[in-house]
Structures are given as structure tokens and as C-alpha cells.
Amino acid sequence: MVPESKGITAKILSTVDLGPEIEGMASRQFRMRMFTFEPGAVFGPLHDHKDRPGIVYILQGTITDHRNGV
Template sequence: MTLRNLSYSLLISLFAFGVEIAVSLAADAPKDNKGYTTSKTTVVELGPEFPGMEGRQLRLRLLTIEPGGHIGLHDHKERPAVVYFLQGNDTVIRDDGTSQTFKAGDVTGEPGTTIHWHRNDGKDAVIFVTADIFKPKN
């Protein structure tokens, strides 16, 4: 085997191993919600506002995750969002196994490619405001 073929084989093996780990991590993520509530939802129908947006809403919500709680694995396909954190420390775990902890004052965007889950490991409730473009199921 040439050095070039060996390099290709190693690269393919590493890629396959990485995909296997990501799939495994996503499989281990909770699918349910625990200690999670949504309140103060406000909705604006976008169809009358913009051509091509029929059936879509601009939605603003206040979400709370109690200590020890979580929001299970979900995606943002066709539901981009922006989030502003008001209280607590929210650990967000992505489907690729990476994670990031957000605290009060942090802001993040979640494009349609986002697949993740939220976990509150702290002693205080995590509270955040999220605005998203949403299409209710009929």
C-alpha cells in the first residue's frame, strides 16, 4: 500500500469514526422535556405582512428550565430562532457532541441546520426569551 493510499484510508476511517461518535451522542440525548415550561407566547401571522410567508408566524416566547431539567433533542429545520438569556446557566449540547454554556446577557442564533438539546446543571432556573419563525402543523 502506498503512502497516499494509507493516508486516504486513515482519513476515511477517522471520518467514519467521527460520524459514529456524533450519531451515538445524538442517540444518548434525551428526547423528552423535564422541568421545562413555556409562558407568555406572542404570535404575529406573517402571511398578511409578507408575500410567500403564508402559514408562518413570528413567535416570541419566555422559556424556563428548572434546575436538573432539560429540553430534549430537537432541530430548527424551517424554524430559525434567536435567543436572549435572562437567568441561569444553560448548557446546549449539539448533535456533533460539542457544547456551549450560556449565561444571563448572552445571545445566540439557531439557523435551520441546528440540532441540539438544553440542560440546566445549575441551582437557579434557566430563563430565556426566544423569537422564531414558526409554521404550525395543521
């Protein structure tokens, strides 16, 4: 069973509509968001980023990331 998210706040910092910038990217968006995780927070449910790449930068603390069932 995959737990739901808890202890997380999210703030959208910026968005870029990719349609006018890149051919074939209509209705696609690049978003920059800042997440704040409280101690013991859970980011769920499980999801993937197939055809939707993401970048994570940790400003402070440690995050455990589980991928492919590991």
C-alpha cells in the same frame, strides 16, 4: 437515547402571523415564548431549526446547548 423534556414551563408572550406581512410566508408564524428551566431541566427531544430560525436570550443562569451531536 435522547431524554424527554422535564422541569420546563413555557408561556407564549406574543405571536405574529407572517402570511399577511411577507409574501410566501402563508401559514408561518413568529412566536415569542418565555421558558422557565428548573435546576437540572432537560429540553428534548433533539430537533433542528432548518428553515425555522430561532433566537435565545438568557435572563438569568446558564444553559448548556448541544448541537450537531456535540
